[in-house]
Amino acid sequence: MAPRVLVSDKLSPTAVQIFKDRGVEVDYLPDIGKDKEKLAEIIGEYDGLAIRSATKVTAKLIEAATNLKVVGRAGIGVDNVDIPAASRRGIIVMNTPFGNSITTAEHAVSLMFAVARQIPEANASTHAGKWEKNRFMGVEITGKTLGVVGCGNIGSIVATRGVGLKMHVIAFDPFLSEKRAVELGIEKVELDELLARADFITLHTPLTDKTRNLINAKSIARMKDGVRIINCARGGLIVEKDLIDALKSGKVAGAGIDVFETEPATENPLFGMENVVCTPHLGAATSEAQENVALQVAEQMSDYLIKGAVTNAINMPSITAEEAPRLKPFIKLAEVLGAFVGQVTDDAIKEVEILFDGQVATMNTRALVSAALAGLIRPQVADVNMVSAPIMAKERGVILSEIKRDKSGVFDGYIKLTVKTATKTRAIAGTCFSDGKPRFIQIKGINLEAEVGEHMLYTTNQDAPGIIGLLGTVLGKSDVNIANFQLGRNRAGGDAIALLYLDAPIPEDVLAELRSNPKIDSAKPLHFDINGG
Structure with missing residues (x-):
């Protein structure tokens, strides 16, 4: 039976056709995402849900989605999806982080120019028949310091554009390596240093508990007088009241804001301020970006539902379409090893150690760990899967460790799972032969070779x-x-x-x-x- 996908927001007709061409049944109901009751009524019929920002995938909707396996967000932001609730139900949440990267980066650079030269206000004044040449005294960006907060897909593009504009670019990102910074031609710094040195600050970080309200009265106080702030990422990154106060005092000379604390933002104290350029969440609003993210989400969801490939998942290790066939037997092996220990263990599990030996150590071990945990937990929680298993293990306080090593025995590669409870330690190892079937090769330190039935x-x-x-x-x-x-x-x-x-x-x-x-x-x-x- 072919998998079924519901498209609940407006998506390109080409994307809908991709689902059909890949053998997925698709219902295109672009307005139903706004009708919570109706959506909850029918969601149980579908294996996949393709959305943009209008559909809110709440815990209540997830509860009704009894067959749902994947949610695909055409775009980068997934704050309209309850990811913990989806993960507990074993639903993969995907986004398309690359389809609108250039478009969003270009919009951030456009806002930087617009704020620096007061272009929107000058445009309105000129259209009104005024000639206020002396009123609109701007600043050059050449030679200025650009501070990029978050140097991932979009932030790194903005950084390279800044370098091309002869700006000195500094960046704060906990995951930015020194090597990558050198490749981009930028300087890696801590956040406090960035705030103190930057003439322009542009935000390109996701909205998390750690980044929420990142720009507030305290952080603004650390900035240069006359700093200009750009936000094309997420509204919750800035405390708008604190920004308004700083704009009024002159501490912040200008701001380019594309995203707001509450959207749609039909009313906001920022509106009408002379030194602020506001746009209605246009970061991804180009025809190229809209088409790209729609096509990407359709391809990703189809690949998962038909082939088992996982791409750009928020709550699941990625498995490429190319590696899926090679990885699949070892995912089954890891699951079987976990299931063996889970069925012979009655006590609460304290620690789990997974050893990957030989060729298995070169594979996508994150996926294998998830599979082993799913097998281990399933005897106690029947509906656990690779998505929900790591969450459940963490919630239960299980200490997890992973070891990789070169080939050490007669097998080209194997997996060994060791589980500790308060009173016992159990260990089992297995491998896959050329037929792709899992085999047990060691139990309790005793060697044997047993087919799995x-x-x-x-x-x-x-x-x-x-x-x-x-x-x-x-x-x-x-x-x-x-x-x-x-x-x-x-x-x-x-x-x-x-x-x-x-x-x-x-x-x-x-x-x-x-x-x-x-x-x-x-x-x-x-x-x-x-x-x-």
Whole structure:
């Protein structure tokens, strides 16, 4: 059955066609995003939801979206999506951070020029038949210091444009490396230094708890007198009242504001101020950008729903369409390893360590970690998946560590999962052979090679004669067929394990008989979803 996508905001007809061409059923209802009740009524029918900024994906809507797997935002800002709620429900949230990068960067530079030369006011005055040449005394930008707060996709473009305009560009971004700064021809500084040195400050950071109200009375006080501020990012980055006070006092000489605390902004104290240029959230408003983000979101959502590729996800590691086929068997392996430990562990999990050896260490291990956590948690929380698992593990206080190393054994690559509770440590390792099927290669430090089946039985015992016969006899008399039987031990007379691949689930009475036998230390039935995901 083909996946279904609802487009609830206005999107390019070409984007709608992309969904159809990729084999996705699509309903184009561009006004329904504004009707919360109607949207909640029908959202349960869809696997995907494509939106712009008008649709609000709230926790209430997510609760009604029983089949939803992905939300695609045509644009960069996702503050109209409740990402924690989506993550807990296992819904991937994607955006399109590159489609409107140049357009938004160009708008920021345009506002910088407009503020520096008071172009909108001069234009209005001239159209009114005035000739106020002396009134509009501007400033040059050449040779001035441009402070870029947030040097990601958009900020880095603005930075290079500033360099091209012969400005001295300084940037604050916790993730900006010295090497990248050198490549851009800019200087990396801390925020306080940027505020103190910049003649123009332009904001290009997402709105988070850490960045909200970043520009306030306290930060403005650190700035140069006569600074000019540009914001084409998010309205909540600036405390508008504090900016207005600074504009009135002259501390801030001018501002170019494209985004506001409340939108649509039909009324705002900034409007009408002589030294302020305001635009109605036009950062991405070019025909090229609108088309680009629409096409990108359609391609990304289609690739995920049809191929399993994850691109530009906010709450999930990316998996490219090229790496998806190679990665898929190891995602299943990681999930199976987690599921094994999850089914044999009854106590609360304290720590999880995941070792990637050989070729697996070169893969997208973030996706593999998510898969292992999903398998580990699923025996307790049935509807967990790769999106929600890391959130759940964090909420439960699980300490997670990841190790990568070069090939160290006979296998080209393998994954080893070690889980600690308050009383026990359990470890299991596995690999994938050329057939793409997962195999267990070590349990409790005991080497073996076992195919993974849908129904399995795991037993532990002291190494002694008669165990094979005991298991075969008890299962055989109850008509439980054994498809595969693997044994292992750490030494003669030491700890031993058996892993049986069965054709059907083991009946409770048969399990009880095995557990009552003094030769068997423990017997655990296992179930693996070998065909899913």
